[in-house]
Amino acid sequence: MDFLDSFPVMEQQELRDFKKGIDLAFRTFARTYGDAIESFFEPLLFFLVWLEKLLINSPWPIIILVLASLAWIASRSIVLVIGTIISFLMIGYFGMWKDTMSTVAIITVATLVCLAAGIPMGILMARSNRAQATLLPVLDMMQTIPSFVYLIPILMLLGIGKVPGLIAVCIYAIPPIIRLTNLGIREVDKEALEAIDSFGATTWQRLTKVQIPLALPTIFAGINQTIMMALAMVVIASMIGVRGLGVPILRAISNQYLALGLMNGLAIVALAIIFDRISQHYGKRIQKHREGRNL
Amino acid sequence: MSVVKIKIESLYKIFGANPKMVMEHVKNGVGKDELLAKYSHVLGLQDINLNVQEKSIQVIMGLSGSGKSTLIRHINRLIEPTAGKITVEDQDVMAYDKNALRNFRREKTAMVFQRFALMPHMTVIKNVSLGLDMQGIKSEETKEKASLWIEKVGLSGYEEKYPQHLSGGMQQRVGLARALTNDADILLMDEAFSALDPLIRKDMQDILLELQSELHKTVVFITHDLDEALKIGDRITILKDGKMDQDDLPADILLNPKTDYVKKFVEDVNRSRVLKAKHIMQKLNGEDISKAIKVNENDFIEKFIDRVVEEKPEMIVVQDKQNKNVGCISSKRLSEILKK
Ligand SMILES: Nc1ncnc2c1ncn2[C@@H]1O[C@H](COP(=O)(O)OP(=O)(O)OP(=O)(O)O)[C@@H](O)[C@H]1O
Ligand SMILES: [Mg+2]
Numbered sequence: 030m031d032f033l034d035s036f037p038v039m040e041q042q043e044l045r046d047f048k049k050g051i052d053l054a055f056r057t058f059a060r061t062y063g064d065a066i067e068s069f070f071e072p073l074l075f076f077l078v079w080l081e082k083l084l085i086n087s088p089w090p091i092i093i094l095v096l097a098s099l100a101w102i103a104s105r106s107i108v109l110v111i112g113t114i115i116s117f118l119m120i121g122y123f124g125m126w127k128d129t130m131s132t133v134a135i136i137t138v139a140t141l142v143c144l145a146a147g148i149p150m151g152i153l154m155a156r157s158n159r160a161q162a163t164l165l166p167v168l169d170m171m172q173t174i175p176s177f178v179y180l181i182p183i184l185m186l187l188g189i190g191k192v193p194g195l196i197a198v199c200i201y202a203i204p205p206i207i208r209l210t211n212l213g214i215r216e217v218d219k220e221a222l223e224a225i226d227s228f229g230a231t232t233w234q235r236l237t238k239v240q241i242p243l244a245l246p247t248i249f250a251g252i253n254q255t256i257m258m259a260l261a262m263v264v265i266a267s268m269i270g271v272r273g274l275g276v277p278i279l280r281a282i283s284n285q286y287l288a289l290g291l292m293n294g295l296a297i298v299a300l301a302i303i304f305d306r307i308s309q310h311y312g313k314r315i316q317k318h319r320e321g322r323n324l
Numbered sequence: 325m326s327v328v329k330i331k332i333e334s335l336y337k338i339f340g341a342n343p344k345m346v347m348e349h350v351k352n353g354v355g356k357d358e359l360l361a362k363y364s365h366v367l368g369l370q371d372i373n374l375n376v377q378e379k380s381i382q383v384i385m386g387l388s389g390s391g392k393s394t395l396i397r398h399i400n401r402l403i404e405p406t407a408g409k410i411t412v413e414d415q416d417v418m419a420y421d422k423n424a425l426r427n428f429r430r431e432k433t434a435m436v437f438q439r440f441a442l443m444p445h446m447t448v449i450k451n452v453s454l455g456l457d458m459q460g461i462k463s464e465e466t467k468e469k470a471s472l473w474i475e476k477v478g479l480s481g482y483e484e485k486y487p488q489h490l491s492g493g494m495q496q497r498v499g500l501a502r503a504l505t506n507d508a509d510i511l512l513m514d515e516a517f518s519a520l521d522p523l524i525r526k527d528m529q530d531i532l533l534e535l536q537s538e539l540h541k542t543v544v545f546i547t548h549d550l551d552e553a554l555k556i557g558d559r560i561t562i563l564k565d566g567k568m569d570q571d572d573l574p575a576d577i578l579l580n581p582k583t584d585y586v587k588k589f590v591e592d593v594n595r596s597r598v599l600k601a602k603h604i605m606q607k608l609n610g611e612d613i614s615k616a617i618k619v620n621e622n623d624f625i626e627k628f629i630d631r632v633v634e635e636k637p638e639m640i641v642v643q644d645k646q647n648k649n650v651g652c653i654s655s656k657r658l659s660e661i662l663k664k
Pocket of ligand 2: 392393394438514515
């Protein structure tokens with residue numbers, strides 16, 4: 030039984046041509062539109078470079094002060110403020126200041142991009158079952174496809190640099206904010222919606238006065254996850270030209286520098302913990318009405 | 325003299341995948357249970373015909389699942405009917421487009437919900453201002469009106485609290501203030517007091533009646549409690565399985581129940597506690613009232629029964645607030661009513 034023993038494979042030559050065809054088509058596409066796409070992202074690149082320079086060139090005590098105040102404003106937790114200060118002092122002391130600033134810059138920009146694109150998409154998804162049915166599989170794919178795979182078309186299109194790195198980070202980090210915005214809005218209490226409808230709300234009033242405010246805790250969980258996932262992409266992004274803590278880690282891998290890898294890895298962990306706690310605290314704090322009964 | 329404010333004509337509501345299709349069966353007399361068993365559609369309402377008089381309190385009563393909430397939500401079209409017509413102030417509500425419907429909801433109606441449906445993320449004053457906010461009325465005026473109603477329902481000092489920090493009774497008063505701040509002619513109240521414990525509930529009923537005596541809204545009030553219906557209603561409609569069983573004055577519901585269902589409903593009611601003098605009085609026809617005792621039209625029988633037993637008058641004269649004679653009750657009629 031020949032048929033059962035060997036899988037019916039596409040002809041070698043045909044298969045090669047098939048792949049070549051796709052590559053060629055995409056390459057042509059990249060050549061035609063690559064520049065246009067790149068200039069589309071120009072403002073983003075400009076912002077990223079500006080932020081990175083600002084963070085690196087400002088005197089370190091000012092940066093620490095600003096970060097500590099941000100931590101305080103967001104969380105009102107003295108423990109978190111002290112933790113932030115100590116972490117950044119140690120990062121600086123061990124010579125990782127500049128890389129850390131680069132990483133903070135790209136994480137910030139990536140998160141902002143994800144929120145600006147992801148929250149409207151989440152809202153759209155919550156409003157239409159068809160949009161949800163279309164987007165859900167796409168999100169599933171974005172979250173499961175190995176990130177190296179989508180690096181390839183990005184590289185072909187944009188080459189090595191900050192913008193392709195940023196896009197790669199965003200593709201990886203955007204699904205949670207979309208998902209959780211959608212979920213949060215869909216879970217909003219039907220009775221609250223009925224009530225606001227009964228007073229003659231417009232679609233926009235419905236969204237801004239009830240749906241988003243009530244979905245906010247869930248949306249914040251999404252923001253938090255998005256930040257964490259962006260951080261997780263730092264090393265991969267540095268493979269295609271993003272500066273930051275990922276670069277020394279790559280160097281450590283290829284040269285087997287244990288201490289270097291460990292230190293930079295721990296710096297990423299420190300950033301993750303700080304961002305996580307700050308965004309969580311902030312999310313909780315703007316939900317004042319959820320505090321316990323205190324009549 | 326009496327003007328019909330809300331007119332509902334042959335209203336049907338069927339829940340399910342294809343309501344229009346099974347509508348035919350319903351018109352041919354298929355009942356709620358059969359419709360569910362055979363065609364897996366829920367018969368929400370069937371052939372509702374109801375006129376709500378302006379400035380009156382129309383009570384809709386029925387057991388759980390009888391379609392009360394479904395019916396009241398048709399008046400402001402939170403639910404779309406399967407068939408039928410709804411007219412408010414001679415305007416066909418079903419003909420409204422999105423915009424007209426929104427304006428109708430903003431200007432003509434306000435709703436109080438069974439489970440409050442307050443906005444948990446808004447303070448009491450924000451909640452109460454909701455209706456005016458939707459209309460884009462500027463904030464000082466809104467704040468002023470909201471504060472006024474918060475005061476009227478007795479919640480001054482709680483303006484900046486969140487709903488979670490209030491008791492159920494207080495939350496329901498916020499719901500009432502929210503509806504009243506809208507200053508709409510029509511007040512839709514879906515089991516507004518059912519979630520409250522008896523004492524607070526009585527308070528709320530009194531607040532409502534007091535407000536109504538100065539505001540004269542058209543109120544549609546839903547309850548599954550007969551005592552409440554009799555206390556509040558100018559007219560009572562009884563729903564059963566989505567169908568109207570009886571639509572009458574409170575006293576007639578009590579004294580002349582038309583179906584077994586209504587009979588069962590009113591069986592255990594202590595009449596002397598729920599019937600007021602005005603419910604049972606008859607027109608004055610030049611009777612001899614020289615030896616009659618005088619009662620106020622809003623007195624419950626309970627209140628003057630002792631005097632009747634003691635003084636044994638032939639006749640009881642019923643007076644209004646200004647001590648004008650408005651009717652009379654013969655002692656024979658009184659004893660008949662209490663005997664049944
Ligand atoms: N969206 C819906 N889909 C299907 N069936 C529904 C829907 N809404 C209501 N029903 C059905 O319609 C009937 C009437 O429901 P409704 O909520 O109007 O009752 P109710 O008289 O308000 O009861 P309660 O006193 O419990 O509030 C019930 O049999 C219910 O199951
Ligand atoms: Mg109900």
